[in-house]
Amino acid sequence: MDQGRSIRALAADGLEVAEIARHLGIRYQHAYNVLKVGNRSASITDVAIINLPVATKRIKPPLPLDTLIAGGFTLASRWLLSPDGDLVLDVPAPKAVGVYSFVRDGFAIYVGVATVGLHKRLYTYGKPGVSQRTNIRLNSFLKEELSQSRSIDIYVSTPSDMEWNGLPVHGAAGLELGLINKYLLPWNMRSAS
Template sequence: MSKSEKIRELAKSGMSTAEIARTLGIRYQFAYGVLHAARTSVGDRPISNAVSAAAKPSKPPLLVSDLRTAGFEHVGSWILSAEQRLVLDRELPKAVGVYAFAKGDAVLYVGVATMGLAKRLYFYGRPGVSQRTSLRINAIIIDELARHPKIDVYAAFPPDLEWNGLPVHGSAGLELGLIKKFALPWNMRSAGQ
């Protein structure tokens, strides 16, 4: 049995992508790629809904109202400039924090800005050639803005904490918690964990 076949069999049994990767001692991205291709088709026929559901556990959506209740604030919006470049409609805070991109009331992406919010989001508007995530999200936002007038940006600035005398990064922990709990379609790590 090939590794790809083992991945598909474990997904049918209900294991998440992360569990499959750990069990087989393979990279998460490899398991994700096999399952993503399997969800699309097996050979020339569509895969059954049972396999697709087992491969991708259902998570609830994250709503803007949830963010607002938790203390996130609206800090700006992505728009297209006259030159069709991705820009923010206002200056952003420079503080370290967690940010979320939303269309309407649906949160589509969350991230952590360890270098500061303004600097991190600058790279989405002007991604470097080696910045894969920034390039990917830049393209997604530009595509969305062709159909929707703006993508809203929300941010929160949680304090750093301490656990048993060790430092805990509040923003990084919040970002990971949101990714693990909610369905966030633009976050690759949100799928299958």
């Protein structure tokens, strides 16, 4: 008897597909396929296809400046182009650890966390290192916007660290991640996903 007939005979005797595969020493998928295309046995139940609604990707809302201000963000500085074409701040940024947001036309377009301090973190956008991909990318975006006479304001917040069930929580990192997860921030790569 060939293998296909053996599979069908065992199915006719009431064995399940997994038992047939074990009994004959073959792969489950092979036994299943033989039974699927051949005379179906009563031991193989047809799978009902249920039309379920397709999950749609959640569309994130933009982050308005009013929401940032209501959440404790304050205007700290504004990006400018120097006469040499370099990115500079109109006012030095605070040195505290915190969260910063680049705001254009009343909406946040980027949110970041400054664990080394806001002043140092923002400086790296003006003078990015060769391996700092995010800094290089944002340096380019900022220069492009400023060359078109657009204004990019920098709002900052310095949330306190806290505890959750006795464990430490970094306030700034948590706030940054929360904003990225909730709002559409066009310059944040993680916000798009």
